[in-house]
Structures are given as structure tokens and as C-alpha cells.
Amino acid sequence: MAPLHLTFACGDYDRTRALAEGTVRADGIDLTYLRLPVEETFFRMLRHREFEVAEMSLSSYVVSLREDPAPFVALPVFTSRMFRHGSLYVHADSGVEKPEDLRGKLVGTPEYQLTACVWMRGVLGDRHGVPFDSVRYVTGGQETAGRIEKAGLDLPASVRISRIPEDATLSAMLAAGEIDALCTPRVPSPFAAGDPRVRRLFPDVVAAEKEYWAATGIFPIMHVVVIRRDVYEQHRWVAQSLYKALVAARDAAYDSLYDTSALRFMLPWLTPQLEEARALLGRDYWSYGLADHRNREALAAFLRYHHEQGLSRRRWEPEELFAAESLEAAVI
Known part of the structure; x- marks a missing residue:
């Protein structure tokens, strides 16, 4: 069977670069990675549904859930996290x-x-x-x-x-x-x-x-990855396939960031800053999924804020945001 061709619009991140360069591949998927500014990606996906898969603002995604049916299904992949x-x-x-x-x-x-x-x-x-x-x-x-x-x-x-x-x-x-x-x-x-x-x-x-x-104990979550609902409904397997590949790409970035043979980014104290971040936030400080209770707590806090500030009609629970296939994995 020929691989499914999908277009993924996302920022130019170390944690997704292996997918963009093809050194990590999603099972069964021929992925075209479009490096776009976040504002352009969000606007084009929300207004015109141009991409099969895209990075999306967490807030915009939660706002979109009030549509029936909701136009997107998210993966618990946090392409952007940042204290604000x-x-x-x-x-x-x-x-x-x-x-x-x-x-x-x-x-x-x-x-x-x-x-x-x-x-x-x-x-x-x-x-x-x-x-x-x-x-x-x-x-x-x-x-x-x-x-x-x-x-x-x-x-x-x-x-x-x-x-x-x-x-x-x-x-x-x-x-x-x-x-x-x-x-x-x-x-x-x-x-x-x-x-x-x-x-x-x-x-x-x-x-x-x-x-x-x-x-x-909250490291704020900014962005998630979404699949357009029509693609997800037709090919439910893409959620797990994309999630596994995005985790593998992030893990590759973890490894390269701690390569001290030469600085990967133009930050003079990159290595000690990385070591400090690990000491404060834990080695898997950029974790995906909901198995890490800190992600669940961060999302619960955000969803409370979103509802209190009038942006969502009800208070969503973290598990309700994501494709079920991306929250479970086979046990070997």
C-alpha cells in the first residue's frame, strides 16, 4: 500500500527537525513539512483548513472545540512550551x-x-x-x-x-x-x-x-499538534503514527542539545543552562503525553483559566482534548 501523503505545517524547531529532514519518519506516512511562522500556520489552519496536520495554539484549539463537530483532533505533543x-x-x-x-x-x-x-x-x-x-x-x-x-x-x-x-x-x-x-x-x-x-x-x-x-510545578504549554478531523476519521491510525514519530524527533533533539563537541546554538552558556534546566525541571522537562502528571496539571490550570476568562463554554478536562489513540500504547 502506498504511504499516505500528509502536509504538516509547523515552526522550525529542534524538536521537530528530524521529521522535517526525514531522519525520523512516521509509519505509513509520506510527510511534507512546511516551516512557517506560527501566526501564519494558525491563521491558515483555523480559517481555511489548508493542512492535514498543523501546529496550533492551545487556546485556539480549545476555542475550536465549541464547533459541532470540532474541526480538529489534537495530539499531546507540545511543540511550544514557555514561561510567560x-x-x-x-x-x-x-x-x-x-x-x-x-x-x-x-x-x-x-x-x-x-x-x-x-x-x-x-x-x-x-x-x-x-x-x-x-x-x-x-x-x-x-x-x-x-x-x-x-x-x-x-x-x-x-x-x-x-x-x-x-x-x-x-x-x-x-x-x-x-x-x-x-x-x-x-x-x-x-x-x-x-x-x-x-x-x-x-x-x-x-x-x-x-x-x-x-x-x-507548571511549565506552561503553548502549542499542540492537530489533525484535521476528516483526515483523522478516515485514517484513525495516523494519530499513533504521528505521535510516535514526534516523540522520536524530540528525543533526537534532546540528544543533540547535549553534544558538547560544538555549540549547536549561539548561546555561550548553553550547556550549563541545559544542565540547570534538567536539575530544576527534570531530565524529561519537555515531556509529551499525559502520563507525566505535571502535564495534566498544567493543562488543567490552563483549561480553568480559559473557561473563567470566557473563552470556553465549559471547563474541559485534559483527556478530552486528545485523540484516544495518542494516549495509549501497546504493552510488549
Whole structure:
């Protein structure tokens, strides 16, 4: 039987590179790997269903579950994980010196449903006394005017949210002091350029994130891998096949990252930083699946935040998100 041809749209990651290069292959699948920016992948998959398999924002995926039938089925493969305390930026004259000062302020975000921002609204509420509905939100393009939400939202009245002017950008508004703060996955251009008017809310991001890990044991999950439902329903076996291959690709990245013969990435202290991460988070710090209770706890926290913030009509359980075939394996 000829292999099934599937197109997989995903970022250019060390943990998926073996699939992109063909050194790891999924059983029975001829895979075309498209390296695309995450925003493009998400937009094209959510709006036009262009790919059979794609990386997807965890929040966007959970939003999509309200459709009947849901258009995608996820695998518990977390192509992006990241502590997000560094995603909060403030204007120097906003009066925001600590997280609690955000109450009553005007906060920009490219999209309300962005996974990074769901996480940080939840963290601010749980740990800093800033309920998600205690601030006002504006949405729009960060660096280019005109960005819109990828998925239609039906938010509760308690969420005070509006769009910025069509010709404005969030980065420029933050630098000018027209908004007090910005929550965004990408570094805003004024901060990257060293503009003194813009700074991070948490001045020592690493310390804040290590403290969060110590208190919660959560390494936030940002993205999952989804299969288009029509493909999954016709070929149920692809879930297990893709999951096994993605695990193998990640394991290859683990091994190459700890090759000290030459630095794989342009980070001078890559090796000691890797060793510190393993000491703090465990050797399998980028684990997939739900067998690791920490993944289950991270997902449960996110799903609670997602529901509380008005993005999902009910609170999903972690097991409900994923193809059953990807949660079980044959015992030999």
C-alpha cells in the first residue's frame, strides 16, 4: 500500500527537525513539512483548513472545540512550551511598578484569546490579586495595523474589551503611553530597540519564572499538534503514527542539545543552562503525553483559566482534548 501523503505545517524547531529532514519518519506516512511562522500556520489552519496536520495554539484549539463537530483532533505533543512572565511590558510612566498595579489599567493584547495571554491573565489572578476582569483590554496589530481575532469570540459582559484604531499599532501606543501595558508573545519593537519608555513588568524574568515553577510545578504549554478531523476519521491510525514519530524527533533533539563537541546554538552558556534546566525541571522537562502528571496539571490550570476568562463554554478536562489513540500504547 502506498504511504499516505500528509502536509504538516509547523515552526522550525529542534524538536521537530528530524521529521522535517526525514531522519525520523512516521509509519505509513509520506510527510511534507512546511516551516512557517506560527501566526501564519494558525491563521491558515483555523480559517481555511489548508493542512492535514498543523501546529496550533492551545487556546485556539480549545476555542475550536465549541464547533459541532470540532474541526480538529489534537495530539499531546507540545511543540511550544514557555514561561510567560517576560511577555508583560509596561510604559515607564504608567504607574505600574508591580503586578498588583495593573488593576484598573488599560492593557493591550494582539488577540484576547492568545495562549500566552490566557496564561498570564490566569497567573496574575491566581498569584498577584489581579482578576482578569479588573483591567480593560484593547486588541489590534502589534507591529502592523489591522490584526483581528483568528476565531470569533463570545465573551461575557464582564470583559471590557475594544479595538484600537485601524491605523494604530500596540507597540506605538505603548511607547507613547496611550496604553499602560502590553501582553504579547513577541518582543515589542520599542523594547527591542532599547526605548527607555518601555520596560518589562517583571525586571528579573528568570527569577520570577523560577519562583513560579517552584510554587506550582507548571511549565506552561503553548502549542499542540492537530489533525484535521476528516483526515483523522478516515485514517484513525495516523494519530499513533504521528505521535510516535514526534516523540522520536524530540528525543533526537534532546540528544543533540547535549553534544558538547560544538555549540549547536549561539548561546555561550548553553550547556550549563541545559544542565540547570534538567536539575530544576527534570531530565524529561519537555515531556509529551499525559502520563507525566505535571502535564495534566498544567493543562488543567490552563483549561480553568480559559473557561473563567470566557473563552470556553465549559471547563474541559485534559483527556478530552486528545485523540484516544495518542494516549495509549501497546504493552510488549
